[in-house]
Amino acid sequence: MTRTRSADRRLAAALWLFGMPLAAVAAPAAGAGPMAGIECAALAGQTIGGATLASAVVVPASATLAAYCKVNGLIEPKLNFELRLPTAWNHKLHYGGGGGYNGSIPPVVAPALNAGYAQVGSDSGHQGDVLDASFALNDPQAAQLFGSLSVPTVMGAATEIVRAHYGRNARRAYFEGCSNGGREGLMNVQRFPTLFDGVISRAPAYNWVGLMGAFNRTAKALAAPGGAINPAKTNTLAGAVLAACDALDGVADGLVSNPQACHFDPAGLRCPGGADTGDSCLSDAQLASVASWTAPAAFDGGTYHNPGWPLTGNENADGAWNAWLTVPPSLQFLFSDTTVKNYLARDPASDSLAYDFNSDPGALFSMAALNDATNANLHPFLGAGGKLILWHGGNDSALTVKATAEYYGDVVAAMGGQANADSFVRFYVAPGVNHCAGGPGADTTDLLGALDRWVTMGHAPGTLKASRLDPATGATLMARPLCVYPAYPRYRGHGDVNAALSYVCTAP
Secondary structure, eight states, rough: OOOHHHHHHHHHHHHHHHHOOOOOOOOOOOSSSSOOOHHHHHHTTOOTEEEEEEEEEEEOOOOOSSEEEEEEETTTTTEEEEEEESSSSEEEEEEOOOOTTSOOOOOOOHHHTTTEEEEEEEEEOOOOOOOOOTTTOOOHHHHHHIIIIIIHHHHHHHHHHHHHHHHHSSSSSEEETTHHHHHHHHHHHSSSSSSSEEEEEEOOOHHHHHHHHHHHHHHHHHSSSSSOOOOOHHHHHHHHHHHHHHHGGOOOOOOOOOOOOGGOOOOBBBBBGGOOOOOTSSSSSHHHHHHHHHHHEEEGGEEEEEOOOOOOOOOOOSSSSSHTTTTSHHHHHHHHHHHHHIIOOOOOOOOOOTOTTTTOOHHHHHHHHOOOOOOOOOOOHHHHEEEOOOOOOOTTTTSHHHHHHHHHHHHHTTSHHHHHHHTTEEEETTTTSSSSSOSOOBBBOOOHHHHHHHOOOOOOOOOOOOOOEEEETTOOEEEEOEEEEOOEEEOOOOOOSSGGGGEEEEEO
């Protein structure tokens, strides 16, 4: 029997509860037509789609959010989710991914809710801090939910609740997430290819083993004698990169928008004799830290790897190196530390800086089986009519843009070439943008609108518009075209440097 998307969504939770993979059971036909809907308050206390609904309250419209019904539910034993059902529904469902090691329900995705989407998010099956992987130490079910099963499980319930409230099925379902949420998106594209009509995967942490290994290697380099890099030295490095590469996109605007042409060698900043002689240079130990950051990392004989981070000239932007790399305890260290303790050494007292990432290939394999979403063969997703948008900030100090570019290249190859990939995948790089958002680049783009037009009208996205907004007023501070990879925005040579029309997408 041919499985439908709506059937997969209804069955997802039930199949997981019985320990069965989604592909193992033939699905029934999609649900019947419209029925009488259940009012918001009446949803509270009901069990729908395997979920117990603890509360359901109407949230009045505000200056920033449309009115909606907020439903909080639990799928036993401890998978919590929140479903936001807008008063003015567009007959579509939007799943917002989590971040880090999850552990809490992410906030409302305002653009989706305001556009009329029923909007859902979960804590991924455990409660805790995003920097804490202790849930995985002795709770295999929680580890499986975080790894791949929380999204399809919640979708099984969310689909039924949407139908119960509105009296009809959602016509379309989309997933959107960044960082771990981006990984969740790719996980569902690969393992549950009929669950969503379209997926937006931003800065995906899809290569979990290689990523955590690279975090661990660089943490060791920075912790070595003399390896730390202070803010002044970060400024020195960033300034040197900009001096060498900023104008390669046609204008010196503080952004390296043509990174393929940037071949900056940090060795030119070496202090005399390699000693630390001041903030205008880098010692040998500090250059080793930079090399650990930029060079590819490989583990278990190359089974797992990370391609390294580019030098962007914006390492000194707030939320870049000062958050992820150089200010102890850095976020990269904290993520690698909890990962070593709870997934690999399986000992909360272990010292992650002394841990050999190659010491236990079995532990690496087990973590990869749970968390890696590296499969580039997306034929089932393509066959189901799915569309995928990949996006990455060019100044991401958490997850390297090179990894997403590498995955995109693998997809092109696995799908038989560029033409086949172009039929369902787009990849965008936003120059100067930090991890998921922020930084000096243009970080705001309507990817959801582009995805919806692609799915519903067949309008494949091309060049989009990206903006950097004033957080206080919402006014546009600068704009750029968001180019389909590998093109980059090149200044035309005239016009306002902060206006998108002054740039044209150009092949590197």
